[in-house]
Amino acid sequence: MKTGYNGLAVPGPTNMPFQIRQAMEVALQDHRAPDFPDFTLPLLDGLKDIFMTRTGRVFIYPCSGTGGWEAAITNTLSEGDTVLASIFGQFSLLWVDLCRRFGLDVDAIDVEWGKGVPLAEYRRRLAADTDHQIKAVLVTHNETATGVTSDVAGVRKILDELNHPALLFVDGVSSVASIDFRMDEWGVDVIVSGSQKGFMMPTGLAVIGVSQKAINMGPQAGLPRCYFDFQDMIKTNDQGYFPYTPAATLLHGLRASVDMLKEEGLQNVFARHHRLASGVRAAAEAWGLRICAKGPEWHSDTVTAILVPDGFDANDVIRTAYHSYNLSLGAGLNKVAGKVFRIGHLGWLNEIMVLQSLGGVELAMRDVGIPFEPGAGVGAAVRHFSDDADAFRTAAE
Numbered sequence: 001m002k003t004g005y006n007g008l009a010v011p012g013p014t015n016m017p018f019q020i021r022q023a024m025e026v027a028l029q030d031h032r033a034p035d036f037p038d039f040t041l042p043l044l045d046g047l048k049d050i051f052m053t054r055t056g057r058v059f060i061y062p063c064s065g066t067g068g069w070e071a072a073i074t075n076t077l078s079e080g081d082t083v084l085a086s087i088f089g090q091f092s093l094l095w096v097d098l099c100r101r102f103g104l105d106v107d108a109i110d111v112e113w114g115k116g117v118p119l120a121e122y123r124r125r126l127a128a129d130t131d132h133q134i135k136a137v138l139v140t141h142n143e144t145a146t147g148v149t150s151d152v153a154g155v156r157k158i159l160d161e162l163n164h165p166a167l168l169f170v171d172g173v174s175s176v177a178s179i180d181f182r183m184d185e186w187g188v189d190v191i192v193s194g195s196q197k198g199f200m201m202p203t204g205l206a207v208i209g210v211s212q213k214a215i216n217m218g219p220q221a222g223l224p225r226c227y228f229d230f231q232d233m234i235k236t237n238d239q240g241y242f243p244y245t246p247a248a249t250l251l252h253g254l255r256a257s258v259d260m261l262k263e264e265g266l267q268n269v270f271a272r273h274h275r276l277a278s279g280v281r282a283a284a285e286a287w288g289l290r291i292c293a294k295g296p297e298w299h300s301d302t303v304t305a306i307l308v309p310d311g312f313d314a315n316d317v318i319r320t321a322y323h324s325y326n327l328s329l330g331a332g333l334n335k336v337a338g339k340v341f342r343i344g345h346l347g348w349l350n351e352i353m354v355l356q357s358l359g360g361v362e363l364a365m366r367d368v369g370i371p372f373e374p375g376a377g378v379g380a381a382v383r384h385f386s387d388d389a390d391a392f393r394t395a396a397e
Contacts, residue, residue, distance in 0.1 A: 007327035009357035011144050011174055011303035013196040013203055014347030020201055023256035024249050031248055037240020043251060044237065046258040050176065050266070051191060051209040053183040059233050060254070061206045062247040065173040068192035068206035069098050071228035072169050073136070076190070076214050078222030079103035081135040084125055084166070086111050086118055089143035090333040095171060096138070102223055107134070113335050114294040116143065116150035123158045126166070136167040136189075142175035145333045146292045147305040147342065149179065156187045167214055173197060176207075177261055178302045178346045180270050189214040195250065197302070199257045200347045204250050270301075275388055276345045276354050277301040282384045283358050283377030287365070292340050302346035303330065307339055312370055314341045320364040327360035351385045 008015050030036070047058040061067055077083070083104050087093045088111035096108045109121055117139050126134060137159065142149045152170055159166060167189040175181055176191065177198030183191055188211065195205035210230065218231055232243040261269060281299065284291050284306050292305035308314045314332050318341050321327040330342030343357055358378050366374060 002326055004326065007325070007356055007360055009343050009345075009360070010328050010330045011197070011342055011344030011346065012194070014198075014200055014344065015349060015353070016202065017200055017256075017260065017348045019260060020253045020256045024253040026249065026252055029248055031246055032241065039255070040237075040240045040242075040246075040251070043255050043258065046255075046262070047207060048209075050258060050261060051183045052181065052185065052266075053209055053211075055184055056209050056211045057215065057234070057237075059208045059210060059230065059237070060242075060246070060251070061208070061228065062204060062244075062250070063206045064203060065171070065192055065194040065206055066094070066098070067228065068173075068194070068208045069095055069171070070102075071206070071208055071225075071230070072190040072192060072214075073099060073102060073104065074221065074223040074225035074228055075210075075230045076167060076217040076221050077102075077104060077135055078220070080105060082107060082133045083136040083138055083169075084122065084134050085109070085138035086116075086122075086140075088113055088116055088148060089140070089145035091144055091171065091173070092138075092140040093334065095140065099138075112294070113146050114148065114292045114298065116140075116148045116298050117155060119151060119154045119158065122155060123162070126158060126162050126164050129164065132165055134164070134166045136169050138169050138171070140171040141181065142172070142179065142300055142302055144174045144303055144330075144342075145305070146336065146340075147300040147303045148293050148298045149175065149300045149302075150298075152181070152188065153186045160187070167217070174300075174302050174346065177257075177266075177269065178273050179300075183209050183211075187211075195254065195257075198346055199254065200260070201250065201253045201257055204247055205254060207254070272349075273301040273346060275385070276349060276351065277304065278388070279351070279354055279381035279384045280304045280343055280345050280358070282380040283361075286376040286380035287362075287370075287372040289372075292336060303342055303344045305330075305332070305336065305340040305342045308341070309370060312368065313338050316368045317341050317361070317364045317370070320367045321360050324367065325360045325363050327357065327364070329357075329361070329364075351381075355381060 176193035195201040196203040332340040
């Protein structure tokens with residue numbers, strides 16, 4: 001029999017605050033009631049603040065982020081359309097696979113796993129596209145499989161400098177509400193996020209920001225859609241309702257999430273995530289281990305993928321952490337399977353929770369025989385958090 005709390009250090013689902021649990025402990029309600037819009041309309045408007053948009057719309061679908069990807073392309077594109085993308089991890093790979101299944105012509109750039117969106121190559125291909133055959137550009141803002149963050153603003157700058165009309169699609173599932181994202185400022189046409197990461201909720205909602213430019217593509221988009229049709233959402237959302245039975249219980253949790261994020265302040269949320277991520281990276285360095293991200297320009301503030309030494313299997317660390325110490329770590333996926341374990345550090349999280357995860361990792365690594373000085377990683381994180389404390393508090397004031 002296990003005692004104590006289980007440690008959750010995967011990059012999603014993340015830890016759920018008590019406030020959100022309590023918010024969802026409500027009696028089921030009539031989603032067609034005349035006062036339902038009093039709840040839904042302010043929620044939809046509040047989500048705009050999280051995406052940092054005033055000109056776009058926000059749609060909420062009961063599904064995972066994959067459904068959000070499908071909504072993005074089916075409402076804007078037609079079979080045979082060309083999209084520009086890059087593959088540098090499992091989730092950027094899956095997005096490309098989804099596009100191909102819908103008959104899109106995907107110009108997919110293979111990138112070394114550990115790096116992110118190749119801006120120079122994006123510029124070269126977009127500059128060569130003088131007749132504007134490329135209809136959309138895909139950017140995985142944060143590649144959860146490798147712990148890599150890409151420069152969305154840099155892609156928008158390229159599109160603007162080339163005066164290229166392609167839509168800009170962003171996978172923000174493990175970035176929104178955790179690291180800096182600015183929909184209007186960066187000219188993002190569709191941003192896809194999920195409830196189970198930065199929003200600190202159970203899995204079950206795709207939360208999508210959509211520009212007016214993307215919405216205007218609907219009448220000419222030829223891909224089949226029904227459940228994900230933006231026009232159906234607009235007609236009912238404008239009145240405070242949905243074209244299907246909404247997940248009202250989850251919506252109450254989302255309301256609490258938005259309130260918590262706005263109370264902390266988004267800039268403070270971003271600073272907290274950077275501080276915690278830096279502590280994890282300091283621990284990995286103190287263990288003498290490399291991380292998957294190939295340089296600081298790619299460092300993710302929501303997940304760190306740590307490479308085990310040659311001759312070791314990362315899955316042994318993951319299994320030992322789970323079975324012996326009640327700690328869940330993220331596994332390596334596809335090309336990095338067995339090579340990395342992932343520590344998620346996003347959502348409802350503080351220094352003590354990070355130190356707990358790092359301590360569990362040390363116990364598991366010691367059990368499987370990975371050489372390191374016990375306490376080295378935890379100690380490095382403690383020093384980082386302690387040395388950084390005054391600067392962090394000042395920035396948060």
